[in-house]
Amino acid sequence: MRILARLALLFVGLLLPLTGWAATDEQKQFAWSVVDRNAAPMAKLGDSLFYFAELGMQEFESTKMMKEVLEAAGFTVELGAAGMPTNLWARWGNGRPAIAIVTEIDALPEGSQTPMEFSRKPLVAGAPGHMEGHNTHGGVAAAAAFAVKETMTRYNIPGSVIISLGPAEEQLISRPYIVRAGYFKNVDAIIYLHIGDDSATAYGLANYASISSSFTFHGKTAHGAVDPWDAKDALDANQLMDVGVAYLRQQLHPTYRIHRVITNGGIQPNVIPDLAQTWWWVRDANMPDARETFEKLINIGKGAALMTGTSVEYQVTAAGWPQLGMKAIAEAIQVNIDKVGMPQWSEEEQRFARDFQKSAERPQVGLRSAVTPLGGRPQSYSSNDNGDVSWAVPAGLMKFPAIVPGIAIHEWHAAVTPTSSIAHKGMVVGAKVLSASILDLMTRPEVMQRAKIEFEQATKAMPYFPVLPADAKPPLDMNRAVMERYRPEMRKFYLNERPRLF
Numbered sequence: 001m002r003i004l005a006r007l008a009l010l011f012v013g014l015l016l017p018l019t020g021w022a023a024t025d026e027q028k029q030f031a032w033s034v035v036d037r038n039a040a041p042m043a044k045l046g047d048s049l050f051y052f053a054e055l056g057m058q059e060f061e062s063t064k065m066m067k068e069v070l071e072a073a074g075f076t077v078e079l080g081a082a083g084m085p086t087n088l089w090a091r092w093g094n095g096r097p098a099i100a101i102v103t104e105i106d107a108l109p110e111g112s113q114t115p116m117e118f119s120r121k122p123l124v125a126g127a128p129g130h131m132e133g134h135n136t137h138g139g140v141a142a143a144a145a146f147a148v149k150e151t152m153t154r155y156n157i158p159g160s161v162i163i164s165l166g167p168a169e170e171q172l173i174s175r176p177y178i179v180r181a182g183y184f185k186n187v188d189a190i191i192y193l194h195i196g197d198d199s200a201t202a203y204g205l206a207n208y209a210s211i212s213s214s215f216t217f218h219g220k221t222a223h224g225a226v227d228p229w230d231a232k233d234a235l236d237a238n239q240l241m242d243v244g245v246a247y248l249r250q251q252l253h254p255t256y257r258i259h260r261v262i263t264n265g266g267i268q269p270n271v272i273p274d275l276a277q278t279w280w281w282v283r284d285a286n287m288p289d290a291r292e293t294f295e296k297l298i299n300i301g302k303g304a305a306l307m308t309g310t311s312v313e314y315q316v317t318a319a320g321w322p323q324l325g326m327k328a329i330a331e332a333i334q335v336n337i338d339k340v341g342m343p344q345w346s347e348e349e350q351r352f353a354r355d356f357q358k359s360a361e362r363p364q365v366g367l368r369s370a371v372t373p374l375g376g377r378p379q380s381y382s383s384n385d386n387g388d389v390s391w392a393v394p395a396g397l398m399k400f401p402a403i404v405p406g407i408a409i410h411e412w413h414a415a416v417t418p419t420s421s422i423a424h425k426g427m428v429v430g431a432k433v434l435s436a437s438i439l440d441l442m443t444r445p446e447v448m449q450r451a452k453i454e455f456e457q458a459t460k461a462m463p464y465f466p467v468l469p470a471d472a473k474p475p476l477d478m479n480r481a482v483m484e485r486y487r488p489e490m491r492k493f494y495l496n497e498r499p500r501l502f
């Protein structure tokens with residue numbers, strides 16, 4: 001009897017931590033006070049990354065600063081994981097659950113723009129720039145992870161908080177490599193973070209699958225007038241493949257997307273090209289359908305080679321699964337979105353937003369004042385290589401409100417505000433929602449359990465397969481020449497600050 005009672009006590013003792021550790025309002029308020037206290041260094045960090053404006057695989061200054069900031073804040077930081085020098089993996093704590101923030105800090109080609117200028121005015125003509133606002137991701141991720149760390153320390157919460165900054169998101173490159181290298185094997189859940197014009201989360205398939213590839217035809221050159229019958233025209237093959245794909249379009253799922261550019265079409269008309277190449281991008285609402293379409297492209301390429309007596313080779317340069325969000329995690333995030341609310345925009349910021357929308361010929365609706373309810377975000381047609389992570393680990397998805405509504409990303413207008421007070425206020429909201437949601441995942445095993453079951457069901461219904469060839473290596477030279485060309489001029493705008501979290 002005594003043994004039974006002792007066992008029962010032991011059992012209750014085991015249960016207590018599980019049920020007694022749900023992140024309390026007090027703990028979240030504490031985390032938010034850390035975020036508020038760090039609003040200035042967080043903004044400074046985001047602004048510093050804006051002026052580095054480094055393209056994918058060349059995020060050297062950006063990751064160096066992130067490493068310094070995170071190390072000074074007590075994190076262990078590894079650069080170069082999975083064979084990519086600008087891949088950053090930061091961790092605090094050794095315990096479980098291990099919750100990772102997954103995001104990116106790369107810029108876009110030719111995005112250089114003077115902040116707060118409504119007309120096109122690059123800081124450095126032709127240089128890259130943050131015309132998507134990925135610079136804000138670094139600030140939000142660091143401040144949120146630090147707030148979680150401080151809260152874990154104060155309230156003795158077990159677990160680990162991780163930041164994974166994958167290189168070259170804009171080219172959809174790094175995450176399949178990071179997944180393949182096993183970095184997420186010992187991670188229990190992730191939250192994927194992205195800038196947006198609203199405070200929102202989502203579940204289910206949130207965006208599109210994509211496969212990026214090059215098809216290269218090899219033929220035989222000859223003079224275009226003297227002995228064209230001796231040639232095997234690689235450009236002909238390239239064009240026939242294009243026509244073949246055009247005829248394929250009727251037989252595809254209505255959800256498909258195919259786009260391409262010719263990257264090599266020969267030298268001049270009287271030299272019959274022995275080399276031609278097209279860069280193809282195939283997308284669909286899920287990866288099995290995208291892969292099915294891609295396999296049809298391979299056959300069309302072979303057919304074009306047969307017709308012209310040339311040979312064809314293809315190379316998959318990048319591939320990303322759609323993001324898969326867990327409803328259990330989305331519900332937890334939504335509670336925090338509702339609690340934190342939207343930033344308190346000033347009348348000046350609202351006026352600025354409306355003027356900006358007017359000058360960009362968008363509806364003059366100003367800044368959003370209400371958060372987005374759960375389920376209010378449809379599957380988007382864009383793609384992001386972090387999708388692969390969400391098929392390896394249960395994932396939550398969140399956007400924070402730091403963009404002026406209607407301003408389209410991937411064009412220079414979107415580089416006007418990523419260092420503005422609008423962005424800074426949105427970052428505070430983002431870091432609060434993110435830190436509270438990570439604390440929920442660490443302290444509410446029932447949420448993690450539901451997410452795990454949901455994840456197992458979803459990945460059983462649609463099992464993950466890597467699209468990246470087994471021998472693929474990360475393209476480390478990508479964007480190097482462009483960065484080397486512009487960096488000396490861009491350096492003149494660096495802030496030369498050393499933001500520190502405290």
Ligand SMILES: [Zn+2]
Nearest residue numbers: 132134169194
């Ligand atoms: Zn992005």
